[in-house]
Amino acid sequence: MKQKKAYLDITVSICPFCGTPYADASWYAIELGSDVECGVCGRTWNPKESKVKVDRFLLEFLLDENAKVMKVKKKKRIE
Numbered sequence: 001m002k003q004k005k006a007y008l009d010i011t012v013s014i015c016p017f018c019g020t021p022y023a024d025a026s027w028y029a030i031e032l033g034s035d036v037e038c039g040v041c042g043r044t045w046n047p048k049e050s051k052v053k054v055d056r057f058l059l060e061f062l063l064d065e066n067a068k069v070m071k072v073k074k075k076k077r078i079e
């Protein structure tokens with residue numbers, strides 16, 4: 001049986017006010033360009049505009065026959 005897989009594109013960014021790192025879904029942080037409210041300092045910033053995006057990765061989830069996640073792997077870096 002072929003291994004079932006699912007994928008999630010994530011962006012890592014850093015709050016420009018207090019330095020707290022965040023990992024968000026890229027469709028939200030980058031494609032949609034949504035503002036993010038920092039859970040630590042409470043200020044709002046935009047991961048797309050403020051040049052605080054530090055990394056973007058595709059994660060691969062290896063699933064069992066019931067689609068339960070067994071393992072997460074770094075698939076590839078997205079430039």
Ligand SMILES: [Zn+2]
Binds near residue numbers: 017018038
């Ligand atoms: Zn902050």
